[in-house]
Amino acid sequence: xxxxxxxxxxxxxxxxxxxxRLNRPKAINAVTLEMFRDVEKALDRFEADxxxxxxxxxxxxxxxxxxxxxxxxxxxxxKVNGDLGKILxxxxxxxxxxxxxxPKPYVAFMDGIVMGGGVGLSAHASHRVVTDxxxxxxxxVGLGFFPDVGGTYLLSRSPGEIGTYFGLTGQTMNGPDAIxxxxxxxxxxxxxxxxxxxxxxxxxxxxxxxxxxKLIDGFATGEIAGPVAAKEPAIDALFGFDRMEDxxxxxxxxxxDFAQATLKTxxxxxxxxxxxxxxxxxxxxxxxxxxxxxxxEYRAALEVxxxxxxxxxxxxxxxxxxxNPTWSPPRIEDVTPEMLAPYLAEIGxxxxxxx
Numbered sequence: 576x577x578x579x580x581x582x583x584x585x586x587x588x589x590x591x592x593x594x595x596r597l598n599r600p601k602a603i604n605a606v607t608l609e610m611f612r613d614v615e616k617a618l619d620r621f622e623a624d625x626x627x628x629x630x631x632x633x634x635x636x637x638x639x640x641x642x643x644x645x646x647x648x649x650x651x652x653x654k655v656n657g658d659l660g661k662i663l664x665x666x667x668x669x670x671x672x673x674x675x676x677x678p679k680p681y682v683a684f685m686d687g688i689v690m691g692g693g694v695g696l697s698a699h700a701s702h703r704v705v706t707d708x709x710x711x712x713x714x715x716v717g718l719g720f721f722p723d724v725g726g727t728y729l730l731s732r733s734p735g736e737i738g739t740y741f742g743l744t745g746q747t748m749n750g751p752d753a754i755x756x757x758x759x760x761x762x763x764x765x766x767x768x769x770x771x772x773x774x775x776x777x778x779x780x781x782x783x784x785x786x787x788x789k790l791i792d793g794f795a796t797g798e799i800a801g802p803v804a805a806k807e808p809a810i811d812a813l814f815g816f817d818r819m820e821d822x823x824x825x826x827x828x829x830x831x832d833f834a835q836a837t838l839k840t841x842x843x844x845x846x847x848x849x850x851x852x853x854x855x856x857x858x859x860x861x862x863x864x865x866x867x868x869x870x871x872e873y874r875a876a877l878e879v880x881x882x883x884x885x886x887x888x889x890x891x892x893x894x895x896x897x898x899n900p901t902w903s904p905p906r907i908e909d910v911t912p913e914m915l916a917p918y919l920a921e922i923g924x925x926x927x928x929x930x
Contacts, residue, residue, distance in 0.1 A: 592629050597693075598635045600635040602642065605692075632696060641696065642688050653885060671695045674695075682700065683696070684706075684772075685697050690714060698729055702784070708765045716743060717848075720845075721875060722852060726872075729756075730856055732757055734757070737804070739853070741803075742852050762796045763794045809829075809834070819910075822853075847904065874927075887900045
């Protein structure tokens with residue numbers, strides 16, 4: 576066993592596996608800019624090492640793989656017109672695209688909490704393993720933001736309007752629903768993860784993706800749909816619109832408990848964030864690649880970073896924790912096309928580019 580880092584990110588070779596462990600358990604492994612850079616270095620090393628047959632992403636501690644990005648630090652930079660958002664999201668999104676195209680099998684253990692930036696490191700993997708403890712979500716609209724890290728790409732490829740529902744409400748997926756929504760591939764009981772991990776380290780060099788898939792199959796439960804999948808007909812009817820006003824109208828007309836609970840959830844979110852999210856999801860449906868969606872997300876993210884809604888959303892959720900944000904504007908009807916336009920505009924020399 577050779578060890579490189581024992582800080583916030585652990586990168587080491589164990590047998591045939593290049594292990595990448597997010598190592599901030601007290602923060603549910605929230606990812607910093609330095610951690611993204613260390614993941615890049617680890618991937619460089621593991622890609623070049625012929626003895627590494629497979630990559631394994633895991634999180635330290637019992638609570639989850641990753642609760643997302645280090646939002647507090649981004650908030651502090653945004654308050655002083657800093658450039659952390661511009662730097663961090665550029666490097667993070669380029670890394671997300673690299674993971675999707677990585678030439679060796681990349682296995683992500685999506686156990687426990689998996690949110691935001693954690694989704695970006697795991698849901699683009701070639702082999703995505705959720706468990707009976709998985710709580711996966713893209714809750715960014717509650718922060719005046721939108722589902723980024725390729726979230727618009729992933730959500731737009733979920734069946735029907737399931738992705739629209741998860742993207743706008745920020746609701747949590749369990750393991751089987753993550754498979755139904757195409758964010759994951761296998762449910763493996765959490766108690767079996769150590770055994771699967773050991774089996775991955777024993778693989779032979781040169782193993783292919785299909786071989787790794789067969790190995791994981793031997794540990795999987797076969798579950799492919801959870802409680803939200805059962806509501807898909809209702810979700811398709813309620814969220815099959817291109818304007819937020821029409822989604823709200825459909826929910827108000829529907830007398831079901833589900834529709835009313837969903838309406839209550841949406842009323843807590845940033846109106847601007849919801850309009851931006853819905854637009855990006857609809858554009859992503861017409862996009863052929865993850866990279867195309869990430870370019871669009873980067874443009875929108877830079878605009879979010881400058882916005883009062885982002886600072887207010889983070890303040891209410893993370894800083895003061897009063898859960899009572901004052902959104903600007905406060906109503907969906909007040910989000911004008913002129914407000915939306917900057918999130919979609921080209922940004923010249925700052926455009927996201929991939930190597």
